[in-house]
Amino acid sequence: MKQSQYFIPTLKDVSNDVQMTSHKLMLRAGLMRSIGAGIFSWLPLGWRVIEKIKKVLQEEMNKIGGQEFHLPALNPIEYWEETGRVEAMGDVMFHIKNRDGLVLAPTHEEIIALHAKQHISSYRDMPMVWYQIQSKFRNEPRPRSGVLRGRQFFMKDSYSLDTSFENLDISYDKHYNAYKSIFDRCGIKYFIVGASSGAMGGSKSQEFMVESDFGEDVCAISDSGYAANIEVATSDLKAIERNKDNFEAEIFETPKSKTIDDLVKDFDLDEQICAKSLIYIVDKKAVMILMRGNDELNISKVESFFATTDIRPAHDEEILEITGAKAGSLGPINLLKNIDVYADNLLMNCNGLVSGANKTGYHYKNIDLDRDAKIAKYQDFRTVQSGEPDIIDGSTISVVKAIELGHIFKLGTKYSDAMGAKFLDTDGKEKSIVMGSYGIGVERIAACFIEQSSDDNGIIWNKELAPFDVHIVGINTHKDQTVSDYCDELYSKFNSENIEVLYDDRDVSPGFKFKDADLIGTPIQIIVGSRSLKEDLVEVKIRKNSEKIMIKTNKILDFIKNN
């Protein structure tokens, strides 16, 4: 591609609003432009990068037997009603206003299950891996950080269809390995965490994560290799030990202590033994959850424990009605209404606890959960924090922010049951197809790569994702005929050898070309100037380390082929 005829609108600077390095560089290098919150145009150079990513995705998916589809973004809502996801998706799904019954698909489990129902009827028809790389639409409440969270974005989504959960394990493992190959080939540093399945449903799920301050996920990782999304992360902290002395529970006045912090300060107590009592409305039913005073409730764990997302904190009036006290004085003893009380594992069989008395301005001390309270179940409800020992070998956990690049799910039969996607098994019995679903954010690969591979001058592409293999920088091509002749010759030679080449033949000063070349960041630049050309040499600049190599003009093609 000759740069004088190619649209690469590079910029010297971008608005101060743009925070993320990758976002800045995508704009500056002329890869992409935003036309609204979470909506982007890919410009020719950026589109080449997206195409490179797609190629890696296609090759690795094809290797595990994937078959590429292209499913419509416009979906009849009826299929979404069948699986109950119109409600589950809520505002996230776009609804078409001037044509009843159409939505924009945020994902494609329903349509896959539909086609499976239409045409998969025997165990002989499986396994299948169906995938696509296609635009997804999600009405994100707050798009952010450039292409990281958009309202329209590309997703590589694939779906496995199997005859049994054992075979689902095989398809899942194939995807797991394919995803590793994909991110390895892209040259991205990532880690894999166990995750919550959330609204998708199903059993096991894992996420492929890139550590970044701009990430929206929080993960617990340690040197031993422990890695889990904070939603499901656990640590090896032990429950508080029982005191030998076991005094009678005793009520005491705490008029000024509204929070655990107040209580600790006002009465010089250990924060650990001040149990906090949280009232939640789960599936319209009130429950109390007891936590150590210094612990944070993990709402994802609550969701998966109760197997529902219909969870909210109780309102003040509800709290008063249920407990007989205002928030700040709640506890497991003397509740007004008979509700189930759950407690975090770290409080298991504890005594000597301090907690509210369900009488505004009063607390109990010396509470023995075994003796004084009725705990429906002890469960892990807490959020892991940095510094805690992990469950592998006690290595210290760090809690880091991360960007979710990919997510793989064992869905099971949730969607096939709902849509009636069944098959006849070897035993002649009708069974539901067992599904898995697997997604990768295409733009996020580009963004994460740039986050990890750039310097002050611009992007540093690797071979796999680079929009072009080489960039010929012709010095004074418009003044020096020998330079432009040689560049032209090199350019057509590369083209005939299928080496993807960008040739800067513009009539601009050398400095300008150097700056743009570094910003665009192809792995190799070939700098052609009259001085070196007189000695039959050209200069090769390796972008990643700025190494400069002088090469004989007749050897340059071999050099590029071998690098």
Add this chain to the structure above:
RNA sequence: CGGAGUAUGGCGCAGCCCGGUUAGCGCGUCUGGUUUGGGACCAGAAGGCCGCAGGUUCGAAUCCUGCUACUCCGACCA
């Protein structure tokens, strides 16, 4: 959805508090000339209903009200 901020030629910004000539600056663009190995220089030129709608005022980019868009923070902790 809660909070904060921003909106001024193509891009990046100043001006606004404290209303008052013709709304500035840098980059980019166009013309001519000089330049050419790390974003050249000189001269000239084009390009703005100062986000939208109301209001206050003799007079509004500037003050007030409403709306819209965008950006950032937050959406367990009783």
